[in-house]
Amino acid sequence: MRKSGKISTLLSDKEKRFNLLAFITQISIIVIFLLSWEILTRLGVINTFVFSSPSLIIKTIKELFLTGHLVTHLTTTFLETAIAFVLGIVLGLLVALILYSFKFIAKVVDPFLTLINSLPKVALGPILIIWIGANTKSIIVMALLINLIVSIVTIYNGFLNIDENKIKLLKSFGATKGQILRKLIIPASYQTIVSSLKLNISMSLIGVIMGEFLVSKEGLGYLIMYGTQVFDLNLVMSGIFLLLIFSYILYKAISLLEKKLIKE
Amino acid sequence: MNNLVEIKNLTKTYHTKKEEVEAICNISLDIKEGEFIAIVGSSGCGKSTLLSILANLEEKTGGQITFNKKDFVIGYMLQNDCLLDWLTILDNATLGLDIQKNKTKENVDYVKKLLKTYDLDSFKDKYPKELSGGMKQRVALIRTLAIRPDILLLDEPFSALDYQTRLAVSDDVYKIIKKEKKTVIMVTHDLAEAISLADRVVVLSKRPCQIKKIYDIKLTNKSNPIENRKAKEFSDYYEKIWQNLDVVI
Ligand SMILES: Nc1ncnc2c1ncn2[C@@H]1O[C@H](COP(=O)(O)OP(=O)(O)O)[C@@H](O)[C@H]1O
Ligand SMILES: [Mg+2]
Numbered sequence: 001m002r003k004s005g006k007i008s009t010l011l012s013d014k015e016k017r018f019n020l021l022a023f024i025t026q027i028s029i030i031v032i033f034l035l036s037w038e039i040l041t042r043l044g045v046i047n048t049f050v051f052s053s054p055s056l057i058i059k060t061i062k063e064l065f066l067t068g069h070l071v072t073h074l075t076t077t078f079l080e081t082a083i084a085f086v087l088g089i090v091l092g093l094l095v096a097l098i099l100y101s102f103k104f105i106a107k108v109v110d111p112f113l114t115l116i117n118s119l120p121k122v123a124l125g126p127i128l129i130i131w132i133g134a135n136t137k138s139i140i141v142m143a144l145l146i147n148l149i150v151s152i153v154t155i156y157n158g159f160l161n162i163d164e165n166k167i168k169l170l171k172s173f174g175a176t177k178g179q180i181l182r183k184l185i186i187p188a189s190y191q192t193i194v195s196s197l198k199l200n201i202s203m204s205l206i207g208v209i210m211g212e213f214l215v216s217k218e219g220l221g222y223l224i225m226y227g228t229q230v231f232d233l234n235l236v237m238s239g240i241f242l243l244l245i246f247s248y249i250l251y252k253a254i255s256l257l258e259k260k261l262i263k264e
Numbered sequence: 265m266n267n268l269v270e271i272k273n274l275t276k277t278y279h280t281k282k283e284e285v286e287a288i289c290n291i292s293l294d295i296k297e298g299e300f301i302a303i304v305g306s307s308g309c310g311k312s313t314l315l316s317i318l319a320n321l322e323e324k325t326g327g328q329i330t331f332n333k334k335d336f337v338i339g340y341m342l343q344n345d346c347l348l349d350w351l352t353i354l355d356n357a358t359l360g361l362d363i364q365k366n367k368t369k370e371n372v373d374y375v376k377k378l379l380k381t382y383d384l385d386s387f388k389d390k391y392p393k394e395l396s397g398g399m400k401q402r403v404a405l406i407r408t409l410a411i412r413p414d415i416l417l418l419d420e421p422f423s424a425l426d427y428q429t430r431l432a433v434s435d436d437v438y439k440i441i442k443k444e445k446k447t448v449i450m451v452t453h454d455l456a457e458a459i460s461l462a463d464r465v466v467v468l469s470k471r472p473c474q475i476k477k478i479y480d481i482k483l484t485n486k487s488n489p490i491e492n493r494k495a496k497e498f499s500d501y502y503e504k505i506w507q508n509l510d511v512v513i
Contacts, residue, residue, distance in 0.1 A: 163344075170359075173359070173364060174363065187348070188348070
């Protein structure tokens with residue numbers, strides 16, 4: 001017992017050192033990248049007008065914050081993403097349930113799902129603007145177009161993968177269709193549904209940024225688009241940087257949620 | 265004793281996209297109350313189909329099945345324990361009662377008593393993943409017994425277990441069944457298991473299956489399945505049934 005304990009701590013020591021080394025290397029890469037970017041712009045080797053620079057990005061973000069625009073842009077993008085995310089999950093679950101319960105509908109819809117799934121959804125942007133208008137609704141519909149199909153397909157496939165024998169067991173007790181859904185299909189798909197959240201949040205964000213590129217008056221996507229139009233590269237780079245942080249936080253939050261939900 | 269179930273000229277043909285599969289050709293069999301029947305036959309011959317039809321999970325194509333009792337209740341148990349991971353052992357064991365909206369205090373107490381009798385009392389509030397394969401199979405049996413079936417249909421109930429566990433669990437299950445005085449039809453492809461457990465062994469031909477022969481198993485000093493394997497008639501039966509099986513290689 002004591003021996004194996006010793007070996008395992010030795011191993012984990014080695015692992016710890018390995019992980020630490022990787023972490024230090026990662027930090028160094030970022031620091032070196034940012035430093036050389038800054039130095040090269042200061043030396044005039046690269047043009048800040050086209051490439052911006054870390055200090056200019058920080059300055060721009062500070063200004064955005066002081067004028068109060070930063071909070072507006074962030075909350076706008078956040079709310080749009082959150083709405084699209086929740087709607088995507090709820091509708092995805094609902095449609096998957098319908099497809100699972102009515103084999104005929106599933107059969108009919110199947111090729112259409114594949115067709116829509118293979119279409120690059122951005123192509124529909126201009127039509128959305130005409131049909132729905134240049135407003136937040138268009139952005140959310142855009143995001144839904146992207147995340148909904150993925151949610152439906154993931155959750156529906158989860159349903160289809162449930163052990164036939166378990167369904168047989170419930171039927172042998174005389175279970176109704178509704179009971180099979182409530183007592184077996186939905187609880188058994190809990191994991192699939194939770195794992196689809198992570199994919200869904202990424203898809204929602206893609207859709208929202210795309211939508212903001214096309215129509216909006218505020219939001220991170222708007223910030224980047226507006227910066228490009230007025231050729232203010234500091235604004236564009238700041239927008240991208242903010243989006244990077246924003247999406248990372250969202251992703252981490254969903255991962256945490258997922259861990260919590262699956263543990264219980 | 266009375267015939268509890270009478271099967272007459274049963275036939276079954278599956279219709280698939282590509283072809284028609286005739287699974288059961290013509291089966292007639294009477295099952296007496298309290299009897300333990302084992303059905304053996306090569307794999308794919310239609311054994312599961314026969315049980316599924318009896319359990320009302322599959323439509324028959326022709327013939328009659330008569331249950332000589334009012335409100336006949338069927339208990340069906342599959343090869344796999346099919347316990348639901350997210351339910352406790354007690355909730356798993358009462359799943360059938362729950363579905364049949366019959367989870368009365370009396371019935372739940374009956375299940376608790378069964379769990380206690382069969383050494384699962386301390387696991388009532390645990391989850392399936394904390395139990396061994398043999399224990400899970402016992403829970404599956406109790407789940408089936410909970411609805412107080414008139415007949416138990418067991419489809420290769422032990423084949424998911426390793427050999428040692430299988431012997432022990434089949435011994436357990438046999439004791440439980442005898443104690444609860446249940447009529448049983450068990451499908452298996454293990455001849456030794458069939459002979460050591462059953463009162464009659466029905467040998468099926470290959471697909472579409474028909475009854476080839478029925479053996480009345482008479483062993484001296486018949487007791488529990490493990491002991492039964494030591495009876496002097498055991499190897500005789502084994503030999504005879506083996507020769508009658510259409511073994512497909
Ligand atoms: N739902 C089904 N549709 C079509 N064919 C089936 C179906 N279920 C079983 N069969 C066919 O019927 C035959 C008997 O199957 P089964 O009763 O499961 O055999 P066994 O349990 O004896 O191994 C097999 O050839 C199988 O392929
Ligand atoms: Mg079978």
